[in-house]
Amino acid sequence: MKICVLPGDGIGPEIMAEAVRVIQALDLKFELEEGLLGGAAVDATGDPYPEATRKLAREADAVLLGAVGGPKWDSLPREQRPERGLLGIRKDLGLFANLRPAILYPELANASTLKPEVVSGLDILIVRELTGDIYFGQPRGIENRDGERYGFNTMHYTESEIRRIGRVAFEAARKRNKRLCSVDKMNVLETTQLWRDVMTELAPEYPDVELTHMLVDNAAMQLVRAPKQFDVMVTGNMFGDILSDEASMLTGSIGMLPSASLDANNKGLYEPSHGSAPDIAGKGVANPLATILSAAMMLRYTFNNEAAAARVETAVKKVLAQGYRTGDIYEPGTTKVGTKQMGDAVLAAL
Ligand code: NAD
Numbered sequence: 013m014k015i016c017v018l019p020g021d022g023i024g025p026e027i028m029a030e031a032v033r034v035i036q037a038l039d040l041k042f043e044l045e046e047g048l049l050g051g052a053a054v055d056a057t058g059d060p061y062p063e064a065t066r067k068l069a070r071e072a073d074a075v076l077l078g079a080v081g082g083p084k085w086d087s088l089p090r091e092q093r094p095e096r097g098l099l100g101i102r103k104d105l106g107l108f109a110n111l112r113p114a115i116l117y118p119e120l121a122n123a124s125t126l127k128p129e130v131v132s133g134l135d136i137l138i139v140r141e142l143t144g145d146i147y148f149g150q151p152r153g154i155e156n157r158d159g160e161r162y163g164f165n166t167m168h169y170t171e172s173e174i175r176r177i178g179r180v181a182f183e184a185a186r187k188r189n190k191r192l193c194s195v196d197k198m199n200v201l202e203t204t205q206l207w208r209d210v211m212t213e214l215a216p217e218y219p220d221v222e223l224t225h226m227l228v229d230n231a232a233m234q235l236v237r238a239p240k241q242f243d244v245m246v247t248g249n250m251f252g253d254i255l256s257d258e259a260s261m262l263t264g265s266i267g268m269l270p271s272a273s274l275d276a277n278n279k280g281l282y283e284p285s286h287g288s289a290p291d292i293a294g295k296g297v298a299n300p301l302a303t304i305l306s307a308a309m310m311l312r313y314t315f316n317n318e319a320a321a322a323r324v325e326t327a328v329k330k331v332l333a334q335g336y337r338t339g340d341i342y343e344p345g346t347t348k349v350g351t352k353q354m355g356d357a358v359l360a361a362l
Contacts, residue, residue: 016072022288023298024078030300030355050080050094060097107273123264140252181246191243267299270306327361
């Protein structure tokens with residue numbers, strides 16, 4: 013059981029250190045090997061996804077990632093930017109399914125900017141297609157045409173790409189409340205008309221799951237109006253990017269939210285939903301819980317160890333119930349702790 017650990021940039025190394033301590037405390041005989049991705053890799057090798065990392069990631073059963081990026085690398089040519097490393101590893105490992113749960117822990121109900129009655133008990137899962145769509149479509153670029161600059165990208169999906177992400181979403185819904193909402197923009201974009209058609213064609217294979225469709229603009233609105241109407245949502249790469257960030261803010265803290273990106277064999281890359289938070293990097297105040305909960309998802313989806321996953325999640329719940337809070341989720345009356353102290357508290361709860 014080999015885990016490739018990629019701390020990345022910004023707060024990445026700080027939050028990863030705590031997740032690694034939690035994994036080691038489980039005493040499950042994992043082999044952990046560390047590599048470089050993103051800005052750290054650019055600094056060391058000039059490549060945001062260097063060959064050594066590629067080899068490590070391919071050989072591992074799972075990859076645990078902190079976060080990449082930061083202002084230091086923003087002016088580099090696009091090909092050398094840290095985000096290219098992230099897109100590269102997802103593509104290289106064939107990670108086409110991104111699972112992002114948005115759960116509101118009762119202790120953190122006040123952290124949401126929405127009224128508690130709208131969000132309390134929220135538990136939704138957004139399944140986002142990760143390797144296709146306008147983010148990867150060719151042709152793309154910025155050119156000079158007719159005396160002015162012209163920017164263009166290409167949105168496309170094949171029916172097999174839609175079908176495989178559809179199956180992941182139907183299966184996920186099956187394990188939850190058996191409701192799946194597919195999100196598209198079929199009134200304007202042909203690619204997403206195909207998306208809706210293929211999802212509809214799949215539905216008879218999952219008679220126990222109720223499939224509905226929603227236009228993305230309405231979905232964005234419904235997520236803040238009445239988010240508890242949703243169980244599992246499935247959508248393409250670009251809409252999923254936006255909606256999953258919106259859903260994460262329903263919970264009040266991006267520092268709490270894990271994510272999983274899976275291939276067809278449940279090999280996965282696990283990472284917090286947030287970025288590298290350069291504004292607080294190096295200060296020892298970042299919330300490590302999203303990364304620790306990402307490790308729990310890794311135990312569940314790749315290593316099929318539900319007991320260990322639940323153990324970690326229960327420890328996190330316990331720590332919240334005990335009143336420990338990093339700055340991002342702090343409220344008066346709770347105990348403010350730093351990254352390492354939060355890790356200590358989780359270890360003690362374990
Ligand atoms: P961000 O998620 O890094 O930060 C947004 C805000 O949330 C900041 O105020 C930050 O301090 C706070 N925050 C984020 N994670 C936190 C945590 N664990 N604990 C406490 N507070 C936390 O988003 P951004 O500022 O838009 O992006 C910063 C950099 O991260 C950029 O270079 C961006 O490209 C990169 N990024 C990387 C990923 C990734 O690696 N998957 C995702 C998003 C953004």
